[in-house]
Amino acid sequence: MLTNIGTITVQVSDQDAALAFYTEKLGFETRTDQPIGPGQRWIEVAPPGAQSRILLYKATPEAPGADSFEAAQDSIGKSTRMVLEVDDIVATFAQLKANGVPIVEEPQQQPWGWWGVFADQDGNTYGVHQ
Numbered sequence: 751m752l753t754n755i756g757t758i759t760v761q762v763s764d765q766d767a768a769l770a771f772y773t774e775k776l777g778f779e780t781r782t783d784q785p786i787g788p789g790q791r792w793i794e795v796a797p798p799g800a801q802s803r804i805l806l807y808k809a810t811p812e813a814p815g816a817d818s819f820e821a822a823q824d825s826i827g828k829s830t831r832m833v834l835e836v837d838d839i840v841a842t843f844a845q846l847k848a849n850g851v852p853i854v855e856e857p858q859q860q861p862w863g864w865w866g867v868f869a870d871q872d873g874n875t876y877g878v879h880q
Contacts, residue, residue, distance in 0.1 A: 761826050769806060839880035853867075
């Protein structure tokens with residue numbers, strides 16, 4: 751029986767820069783950081799206490815982590831199609847701004863709740879919901 755979502759891949763251009771951004775600016779924990787090949791590491795990060803993890807993956811032609819190396823490269827700087835949940839979106843966005851996180855959409859009340867969007871160091875975007 752399926753029990754939870756484990757790891758979701760986000761393609762990044764520089765794993766060191768991504769790891770610094772996610773841990774220092776978003777406050778995520780490093781769950782795994784292991785070498786997996788020349789110039790590649792398996793880096794998983796997550797919000798404290800979360801079960802699901804984000805894999806910060808740097809594609810190579812030999813191991814694209816997508817349908818192709820080109821598809822992996824093309825996905826950088828686009829929507830991750832992920833939505834992160836928060837208890838207080840206004841306070842969260844204030845902290846994100848203070849940490850230098852690029853804000854794509856300021857939080858606004860919507861019919862389904864509060865919604866905002868931020869970007870990571872490569873321009874990959876995340877929806878935020880309260």
